Amino acid sequence: MREFGYQKVLDVPDAVAALGADPDARFLGGGTNLVDLMKSGVERPARLVDVRDLPLDRIEPTPGGGLRIGATVTNSDLAAHPDVRRRYPALAQAVLAGASGQLRNMATVGGNLLQRTRCGYFTDVTKACNKRNPGSGCPAVEGEHRNAALFGASRHCVAVHPSDMGVALAAFDAVVHYETADGPGGTPREGELALDAFYLPVGDTPHLETALPPGALITGVTLPPAPVAAHSRYRKVRERASYAFAIGSLTAALDVEDGIVRDARLAFGAVASRPWRARAAERALIGGPADGDAYAAAADAELAAAETLRDNAYKVPLMRNLVVAQLTELEQEARR
Template sequence: MREFGYQRAYDVAGALALLDGDPGARLLAGGTNLVDLMKAGVERPARLVDVRGLPLDGVEFTDDGGLRIGATVTNSALAAHPEVRGRHPALAQAVLAGASGQLRNMATVGGNLLQRTRCAYFTDVTRPCNKRIPGSGCPAVGGEHHNHAILGASEHCVATHPSDMAVALTAFDAVVTYETAGARGEIPLAGLYLPVGDTPHRETALPPGALITAVTLPPAPVAARSRYRKVRERASYAFAIGSVAAALDVRDGVVQDVRLAFGAVASRPWRARTAERMLTGAPARAEVFGAAADAELAQARPLPHNAYKVTLMRNLVVATLTELAEETAR
């Protein structure tokens, strides 16, 4: 690890001033992803700006009854918050599924959303990677890709986004608030992550020098009946090979409202809007859930060694929605 500068910020304005005009600066909160990448030589910041002490660690109601989550709220605090557990149980479950207790105690909401892929080619500086070195190639396409993307990928990158939290937040239409030295802005989480295309090194729509300050969840009664299901290759904490965040409102056997997002199948959390449209107003039955999943997954373009994810995701959708429907009927 090469030498770097370190400065601690105590307010948002101070943090933005340290970032402004310094392309070599990186934000540090929990450091659970950034420090690992620095050790591997992937990230080589000239300066770290520590934002852990910023007053952004609260969860509060918005005027319309939603929830505003500060960017420095730890994953542990978010998963344990009574309003999150009651109003958005899938979000609490996603956070708990994402990492061990030690990591959750350090990791923050803002940092979780901005963590980078765990693709082995990206983290190995001896190998080419378009995300790390634009134009160098994507060896995963013809190499080891059993846990790579089946949706929204391109010949330039087939890596997946690793966040569990972001999948649940995407299902519930979360909005990211950020600040720069000259402005404030908001981006729907579904639009935060850029399509891969031919520029996989451009990962988010945040402007240069931006600091995420909060994530807002709008009111969504259906979210109270939600679940996050994650499939991984071992029982201990590991990154998903497929996951689903789902919420379902069924009345008289008919789907009134549904939210569905997939994880570990694309470079960003995948909102399953085709499936949602098919399910709304349809009978809440397993065969209908399966048909909706098939319609969504018709867009999949798997590689030779990750085609299993199509079947896995279909089964995961059907199982999760069936469980939610049965709970609603009790």
């Protein structure tokens, strides 16, 4: 591991100023992803700016029934919060599915959004990887790609985003808030990005992962009011029963009245370089009958755009079955 400096900051202006003054520095929250990547040599920051004690550790209601979640809220606190469990149960379930209790106690909301892919070519510095070393190639296209993307990939990168939490946030139109030091006279400037715009398309620049300005600090996430979110679930498929990254996951929310779908939210995980909002499936569902055939047709509408490789085509029926099973379960719960 490269030697690095360390600086603890206690307020947001100092944090963004610290990174603005040193482009080779990185923000440190829980460190559950960053420190691993430093050990493997993927990340080599000259300095870590510790933001763990910033006053961004609260979960507060917003007008109209949404939630504002601070960037340093731990995953454990997020999953246990009564408003999250009541208004956005899929979010709590996604966080609990993501890692062990020890990791959840350290990992933060801001860090979760910024975690890097777990593709083996990316994490092995002896291998080529366009995400780590632009222009070096993507050996996963012809190599080991069993867990590669179905959507939004390119010949330059087929890696998937590993977040469970992000899949739930994508389903409920989360907005990411940040601050930079590039306001007038170097003062902090606030900004925000819808989660749909937060993650950049892969294209031919997979090393550019988010639309955050250079040196920006994530300060929180807002979930807008979404009554349908109270009737939501998260389901994750992994290759072993213990904690592991998903090979496919789903956030689903369903509102049914008189046998007709009034509202639906669907987001897929482990199928793209970012949490994948299944908008084609949602459009197919809303206004139609709440039954198994309709759920399967909605899944097919989304999966029609899937682009498979030699060894990852199993994800198409996997995701189809997930959609049908989870929507059927939500429908049955609504009838009780």
